[in-house]
Amino acid sequence: MGVELPAALRAALDRELEGVSRRGLAERAARTSAAYRSGQGSAGVVRGLEDALAYALARLPATYAACATVFAEAARMAPGFAPRTLLDAGSGPAAASWAALEAWPRVEHITWLDESPPFLDLAGRLASDAPAPLRASDRRRADLAAPGAGWPHADLVAASYALAEIPPARQAEVVASLWAACDGVLALVEPGTPAGFARLLAARQALIAAGADILAPCPHARDCPLAAPDWCHFSVRLPRSRDHRLAKGAEAPFEDEKFAYLIAARPGLAATARAPRVLGHPRAGKPGIDLRLCGSQGLEARHVPRRDKPGHAAARRLGWGDVFEG
Known part of the structure; x- marks a missing residue:
């Protein structure tokens, strides 16, 4: 039912949970979620490995499911696109990197950028038995709000649930830096909220002005026809494990993750004709x-x-x- 974590990632997360109090993780997950909702970024919220693990238990499955859905659409829209390099900006526990490798198995080199050492540490631990590109990822501590300092170019650049942590006044600069680092496809994923949509709408306008081709979800490069209180967002269903339900304080065996996204490509990339x-x-x-x-x-x-x-x-x-x- 729905989009599940890869077996290797599920097993790695289970290993990290061995001997760890589920009640304690659930409490940490609740505090972390509240802090994120109040506008705090990872640096102030995730202060140690247990915080990172609590976040991963609560949010990794949904983040992976949203990214997997977006990358599957990117692969459908650009069937000849075969990235060899990936820049995962604001990587957290690297859900986007796992999803990208599922969509494009020929990825050879992955760079993780994140401001949080606990996230980079946990991402590395979760990748200990992963395919080689994940095990050998280039892990860099970087504040996306201070963009452009040595970011490597990549065929595929992904930023999932990352713009939400950037101060509004800096978001345009971050999007410009992500686009500058992109040699092929840029994928942005945000929460499926009006605020998440607004961030992507601003990014869409800037990317079109910079010459990007919008592959999805939009079938055109016109002004977005949606007006408040409506907003563009989508949904993916994913199963919840017992530990996941405990971390979320939920009883349903599944979750519907609402997300918004944007896929932009360098001009000249062969793409499928847009359809409604x-x-x-x-x-x-x-x-x-x-x-x-x-x-x-x-x-x-x-x-x-x-x-x-x-x-x-x-x-x-x-x-x-x-x-x-x-």
Whole structure:
């Protein structure tokens, strides 16, 4: 059910949890989440390995699931893109790096940038039995809010749930530095909140102005047609382990992670033709299926009648975030 952690990462996380109080981790996870929601960054929140482990237990599965979904879309949109190098900016416990290696197994060299030594330490421990590029990752302590100091170029640059920790006045500069380091594809992932969407909308405008091609989720380079209180976001379902449920103080065996994202590419990268994208859940009724789409000209409402058997069968398989080929 949903997007699961790779077996090697799941096993590594279980090893780190051996002998550790689950109640203590749950308390740390709750404090960490509250601190993040109040606007604190990793440097002030994650002060030791146990804080990093509590965060990973609570957030690593969802971060991985969102990144895996975004990278799968990047691979679909640019089927010839085969990155050999990855820059994981604001890497935390490196969920994005694991997801990238699943999507593009030919990645050979990975650089982690993070301000938090405990995160870099935990990421290395979790990668102790991982594929070689993760084990041999270049781990650099770096404050993304002071960008550009020796960041290496990479075919794929990813920043997942990182812009949220950057002061608003510095976010444009960080996006510019990420783009400057990118030789192929830049993937930004943020919480699926109005604030997360606003950060990505600003990044989108800046990247288009800088000459980037937007691969997804937008099927166009026009102004975003959505207006408040609406915002563009998506959802991915992931299973919760027993420890994950304890850390989250939850009982449901699954979680629906809401996220927003942006995939930008250097001009000239071969890409699949854009198609309208489904916004929200399709609505099925007796007459047919109603879809809300973002298309080349903006927002569209599409009704696929039941009498259109091939079209209706195809529409029944569509979910939130999928492209509509009809």
